[in-house]
Amino acid sequence: MLRTTTCGALTISNLGETVTLCGWVQKSRDLGGMTFIDIRDRYGITQLVFNMDDDQDLCKAARNLGREFVISATGMVVERSNKNLKIPTGEIEIKMTGLNVLNAAKLPPFLIEDETDGGDDLRMKYRYLDLRRNPVRNNMVLRHKMAQAVRRYLDAKDFIEVETPVLIKSTPEGARDFVVPSRMNPGEFYALPQSPQTFKQLLMVSGFDRYFQIVKCFRDEDLRADRQPEFTQIDCEMSFIEQEDILNVFEGLIRTLFKEIKGIDLPEVPRMQYSDAMRLYGSDKPDTRFGMQFTELNDVVKGKDFAVFDNAELVVGINAKGCAGYTRKQMDELTDFIRRPQIGGTGLIYMRHNEDGSLKSSVDKFYDEASLKLWAQAFNTEPGDLVLIMAGQKDKVRKQLNELRLEMGTRLGLRDKNTFSALWVLDFPLLEWDEESNRYHAMHHPFTSPKPEDIDMLDTAPGEVRANAYDMVINGTEIGGGSIRIHDRELQSLMFRHLGFSAEEAQKQFGFLMDAFEFGAPPHGGIAFGFDRLCSIFAGLDSIRDVIAFPKNNSGRDVMIDSPATIDQKQMNELKIRSVL
Incomplete structure (x- = not known):
């Protein structure tokens, strides 16, 4: 290792030790006979002190260091005379005996400080520099801790993490798919998954009665603060359960996250019918922090x-x-x-x-x-x-x-972003009317089970049929949603028919799932949480971009790597795609 410790680890208990630190130059102060350098890594900041009386060449070298130079610094831990108790290392400094510049740096386009002078566009272009700032890095640490807490909780509940395919089949329901041309099958396309929905249902048919995955999903839709073309879900499914089991297990997950990550004892989550949410708040995701x-x-x-x-x-x-x-x-x-x-x-x-x-x-x-x-x-x-x-x-x-x-x-x-109010919203409509296409669409997705007592109304009053569906809302943001699924072919075929699918269309799009139902599908249901949204709420942020390491902008572009971009004609020819220009 080039370093013996990190820039956030040394305290008064380390006095007299000789150490080597590696990191970036945060700032320097030249006081004539002495030069002070703050060295930073992701663990913290430590002050280095260079004294002309001890080593003139070393002190001159320190004066030539610029912001964000990468350096290795060796010296002895001594007690600071002017202590800074706002940081963990503020009682000590390093009396320097050796300095090595590992890499010089250009002056960054914005200050690498908690309060920076860089605007959103500039920081997105140089995101790798933005990630050096404490607030952004802390968001990434929070995200990591939440992911680990999710895995611990679900593992303790006997869930198995299974990876599902990323190259799948495009379906007509829901948002627009991102499609990927197949070179080996000219004229045919994969789609990137909007969710692993059908695969997790097939896992239930396979006997994996408790599945989860922290999974990347993709939707080609208009963007806003809580949307990205690629996003992450905590995706879960369970067999041999009823709605109450889902609510209890995943309310437990959310309460565990609040306890472990925020130190907050979230009270029992109240429940509200969709109809009451719309009547009392005009929203299916009401903010219940206030009346x-x-x-x-x-x-x-x-x-x-x-x-x-x-x-x-x-x-x-x-x-x-x-x-x-x-x-x-x-x-x-x-x-x-x-x-x-x-x-x-x-x-x-x-x-x-x-x-x-x-x-x-x-x-x-x-x-x-x-x-x-x-x-x-x-x-x-x-x-x-x-x-x-x-x-x-x-x-x-x-x-x-x-x-x-x-x-x-x-x-x-x-x-208040530091106040948290969670809510279950239950019994959504199964179908919603779309004026543009002049037909009903599934409010959640076509695999959601209707309330058994409402099935007869599918023919007479489809808009009044309730779904076995549920959303979790925190502070007016939907952070998770799911449903009890249809698990027999006859009911699934009936659902497709009411969604305007012909028998041939349903077989072509979802025949693999309906065929699987004939081989003994257990009753099952699940939920998916928007992991990015959940992290942004825990971090007290308005946009999910701030909890994603390399996000896209509001136009769906990665301005750092300049993507999406054109590809050369040779690739276009291999894919049998004609130029649009």
Whole structure:
């Protein structure tokens, strides 16, 4: 080894020892007769001291060191006179006797500091430099520890880690696939897996009753803060179980992660029906760190000749506690917020419950004091509260009000990243109608089992059929989802038929799975957690890019290696692909 110890290991107990450290020059300070160098590796920082009285040549060499030079430094551990108790090595320094420059470095394009002057684009281009910074490196360490904790927990529960194929078959359901041309089979293509779904079900047929994999998945979809074209799942499946077994085992996993990684005793995770989540929060992934549940007002506000309410399918609002003093400017900001194109609201009605007890609304022309008292009663308001109301088509207005609720939660400081609230959302709809294709699609995937008591409604009311499906939500982010699977051919064929597959299409796409069901498939179910999302929540970050070593940008590009890129004509010819240019 070129080093005898690391830059974060030495303490006052090592006084008098001769050591060799290797690392990068963090900064240097030339004080004339003495030069101080901070040497850094991933374990920490240690101060080196060079004295002109001891060795002039060595001190001159130290003065020529630049930021990010890679060096080997040898010397004796001595006690620091000006201690820095903010770092573990702050009571000691190294009195230098030897210096070796292992590699010189250009001046980096941004400061390698906790608070850097590099913007996102620059840091992405030089990601290998960004990874030297403590906050980014700590995210990678957190990710590593979480992965190890996952493996320990699942191994103790008798799960077996099995690797599934990366080159698979493209399927028409779900997001768009990344496809890979096959040189040996011209005109045919592999797809990169959006998940190992069918393979883990086949493992259940194979008798591997408890499977998991921390696995890379791929989706060719539009990107945002919590999406990447390639991402990582904690993928799991179990046989001979019911929904309750899945919820108990994987709630245990999440609570174990919080305990081991964050030192937090997460309470028992409450459960909520999908229908209640949509009714009370307008979202299937509600942020339950704060209240502000929806209150429906149709019975209270209609019939007063106010067309906005009378013509609306749903009138619904929230009580923003303590916000009655909002100024006209603040109210205008909220109205502008819900009118943004991505939200699509048309207007906002409000009522103030003033500190003197009086009630004042933005539609006093239509509603007298007696009417407003009914509003106050419905929202259980107190002096100082502000009621915010929206009206429109049921599903749209709930989604719009959800965005307003989250905005108010942010403004009121109710969405603290150091507070964690988990929730199971259960019994999702099995199918959802797609206007563009004019047919039903599986809300989760086509292998999700319907509730047994709802199967008869597949022919009469398919949109009302509930799925044996469940999501785990933390702080308003879906971090995991799964379902009890269909495990017999007849029901799976029925499901494909209701999804618009002909018998021939179903056999071509998924015949291998339906054939397997005829050889004794056990009842089974599973779940997959978004590992990147989970890590970002634990790290208190808004974007999953910050917990991925080499992420893509919002255009799906790796600007560091300049990918995706064109390939040369010889490769195109081998793959039997004609140029698009």
